[in-house]
Amino acid sequence: DAGVIQSPRHEVTEMGQEVTLRCKPISGHNSLFWYRQTMMRGLELLIYFNNNVPIDDSGMPEDRFSAKMPNASFSTLKIQPSEPRDSAVYFCASSVRGTGLDEQFFGPGTRLTVL
Amino acid sequence: AQSVSQHNHHVILSEAASLELGCNYSYGGTVNLFWYVQYPGQHLQLLLKYFSGDPLVKGIKGFEAEFIKSKFSFNLRKPSVQWSDTAEYFCAVNTGFQKLVFGTGTRLLVSP
Numbered sequence: 001d002a003g004v005i006q007s008p009r010h011e012v013t014e015m016g017q018e019v020t021l022r023c024k025p026i027s028g029h030n031s032l033f034w035y036r037q038t039m040m041r042g043l044e045l046l047i048y049f050n051n052n053v054p055i056d057d058s059g060m061p062e063d064r065f066s067a068k069m070p071n072a073s074f075s076t077l078k079i080q081p082s083e084p085r086d087s088a089v090y091f092c093a094s095s096v097r098g099t100g101l102d103e104q105f106f107g108p109g110t111r112l113t114v115l
Numbered sequence: 116a117q118s119v120s121q122h123n124h125h126v127i128l129s130e131a132a133s134l135e136l137g138c139n140y141s142y143g144g145t146v147n148l149f150w151y152v153q154y155p156g157q158h159l160q161l162l163l164k165y166f167s168g169d170p171l172v173k174g175i176k177g178f179e180a181e182f183i184k185s186k187f188s189f190n191l192r193k194p195s196v197q198w199s200d201t202a203e204y205f206c207a208v209n210t211g212f213q214k215l216v217f218g219t220g221t222r223l224l225v226s227p
Binding site: 048093104 | 149151157158159160161164205214215216217218219220
């Protein structure tokens, strides 16, 4: 199993540009999570999906952030327009079921730098 | 809102020393508890988890954690650390439907 796949691994962009982060969850997993990791705030849950449906997006910082999951094997997190304070590592994770009892498997992360 | 506190932000130990990393959470109801580890340049991996039953949980690589409900704590321990344990360790709490709340992490450096 390839695990959770994220792309790109690194992204450097200029303020105001649109950024799209991609995630492929583990096959057969029904839940997908987007996290942001910064030195100041640690790991924060941005949004999660169950069976491709967004369940809780209360962690999305503002309207510049949006996430979609068009099918069970793909999700995107988009930032438009990007700002320097968005610089962070963004992790995607997936789990088998939406019961709270399952381990979340994390991807390698995307390190985003907004200049 | 639920929160998780990891009071030790940085810990430096010599090989063979014993390790205990603190984790406290603020939630009065039923919780599921996790410790994740992030080795340098790698993604987060599960070390161990507690859902119910024996409050002393054993995980991979010789780690264990003890859930003390009265203290709202879930401290991570290892009797003898190795250089390869150098990593960042995250405590996490699940109080509801799949939503994990993470602590800010503890960076452990083990010197050979």
